[in-house]
Every structure is written in structure tokens, then in C-alpha cells.
Amino acid sequence: MAEQSGIIRLKGTIGGISFYKSGDGYLAREKGGVSAKRIASDPAFQRTRENNAEFGTAGKAGKLVRNSIQVLLQNAKDKRCVGRLTRALLAVVKTDQVNPRGQRQVMDGNMQLINGFEFNQNGKLGSTLFTPFVSTIDRTTGELTATIDAYQAAVRIVAPSGTTHYRLNFGGSELDFENRVFNFAMDQTPILPYDSTEQAESTLTANLTADSILPIIGVLGIDFYQEVNSEMYPLKNGTYNALAINLVDQV
Numbered sequence: 001m002a003e004q005s006g007i008i009r010l011k012g013t014i015g016g017i018s019f020y021k022s023g024d025g026y027l028a029r030e031k032g033g034v035s036a037k038r039i040a041s042d043p044a045f046q047r048t049r050e051n052n053a054e055f056g057t058a059g060k061a062g063k064l065v066r067n068s069i070q071v072l073l074q075n076a077k078d079k080r081c082v083g084r085l086t087r088a089l090l091a092v093v094k095t096d097q098v099n100p101r102g103q104r105q106v107m108d109g110n111m112q113l114i115n116g117f118e119f120n121q122n123g124k125l126g127s128t129l130f131t132p133f134v135s136t137i138d139r140t141t142g143e144l145t146a147t148i149d150a151y152q153a154a155v156r157i158v159a160p161s162g163t164t165h166y167r168l169n170f171g172g173s174e175l176d177f178e179n180r181v182f183n184f185a186m187d188q189t190p191i192l193p194y195d196s197t198e199q200a201e202s203t204l205t206a207n208l209t210a211d212s213i214l215p216i217i218g219v220l221g222i223d224f225y226q227e228v229n230s231e232m233y234p235l236k237n238g239t240y241n242a243l244a245i246n247l248v249d250q251v
Contacts, residue, residue: 050102058090061106061177065089068173068182069219075238076221078121088114107177107215107250114217115248123160123240128222129168131156135218135247137172142208144172144185144218144247147201154196157222160240165225165232167191169243172206172218183208191225191232218247 020027062085066073073081089106092113096104118124131151137144148168151157159166171186185206192199208216221243224235234241 053102054093054104055086055090057105058093059086060180061089061093062086064175064177064180064182065173065217068175068184069171069243071184072169072171072186072219072221072243073119075223075234076123076241076243077119080121081119084121085114085117085119088117105177107175111215111217111248111250114245117245119219119243120241123242125220125222125242125244125246128158128240128242129156129220130158133220133246135170135220137216137218137247137249139249139251140211142174142210142212144170144206144208144216146170146204146218146220146246148204150201151199152196153192153194153199157194159194159224160235162226163194163224163235164227165191166194167223167225168204169221169223170204170206170218171221172208172216172247174208174212175215175217177215183212194224213251215251216247216249217245219243220246 062082065085066082092106092109092111093104095109095113096106098108099105116126118126131149133146133148135144135146153159153166157166168189169186170188171184174183176182185208187204187206189202189204206218221241223238223241225232226235227233
């Protein structure tokens, strides 16, 4: 793989060389490798087919997770979020001890491996919010809660330059990986001033299906704003907004 330089950037294939754009810029590589037809039928590539199947399973699971929290994720993700989440879920797939290789599933693996996953590497919750909080779930009622200790924003929240206000967001997703459907609920604080005002202990609540047997995740995040002429504007289009998985529960 080589990097393209110069004024003209190419896309496509010329003389056996493939030119393409990736997250690392414009690249070029020699076209080649084993044909898709051979990989699909040759017994020698059985392991490859199994690996590809499980990678596809992780990719579809990642799409479901992202879609389920899209209302919070749309302003709190980095450009590599999709790939990072797929890799994290592939690690979950590989812990499945129920199904045979090539057919292993996310819901049968150890989903605790994605607890703490940060959707935005530019603004991680773990290096942004320093007030203690506890997330819990009541399967009987379907209620998820995030209880946040009292804090002073200017002391406990690391905000990007220009911040005048912020908001905490909490969401819960009930995930049906088999049918690729979800149930989502969320709660938010008001948009609060970023200053030394003491904020009392608070609880954010997301109500999902009572007695659900599906995997459930909870996410906690923070948005930053700048007030201009009494109007709130998302700071730098959400580049530094944080969102992370902070609760994972499987029956």
C-alpha cells in the first residue's frame, strides 16, 4: 500500500493498481489476491469463510447498535467509530461458546467486553466527566438509571475552549440482534451553564420493556454549547462531544 501524492488524486484501477480514498488519505495498492469464487467454494478456505461470516455478523450488530442510539450518536462520534465498534463486537462474537465457528453470535458472547466503549476518540467520556456516577437496570420494570453525584461543572467536567453550556444525556437500548430491531429510550438534563454552580445529585432514567430477555446497553454522554445572543450553538459541530457505553446487561 502506497500513499498518493501530487495535485491529481486518482480513484479506480489502472494497470493492475487500485487507487482509492480511505480515512488515511488517498492510497494505492496492487490489485490481486484469490478470487471471491474460489474463497466461496474451495475447502482450503473454510476458515476464511468462517472468519468472513463472523466479521459480517459483527458488522450487522454494530449497525444495529449505532442505529439504536443514533439520536445521541449523530453528534458524538469520530470517523473511525464504525470500524472500532465492529472490531469490539467481533471480539464479543469470538467468546460465544454455544454456536460453531462461523455461526457464533454477539448475544451468545460476553457483551461486557464492549462496556466502556467510547464512540468519540476526540472527546472521551472517561477523560471529560470526572464526577462519580452509577448506572443500574431493573429487568422487572425495564427501568435504566444513571445517578450522578453532586458536582461543580467547572471542576468536574473538562470542556473544550469556548464552552459556555453543556448537557448530560443518558440512553438505553434493548437490542434484538436476531431480528435486527431495537427499542430505545433516553433522558437528558437541561442545558446547564458551565460554571462553578453546585449541581445537586441527579438521576436520568430510560424506560424500556418490562421483563425483557434481550441484551440491553446504556450509554452516557455530554454535549457542549456556546451561547451567542441568547442562542445555544453546538460547539464545533459536536467534535468534542462524548458518548460511551456505561452499562451492559444480558439475561
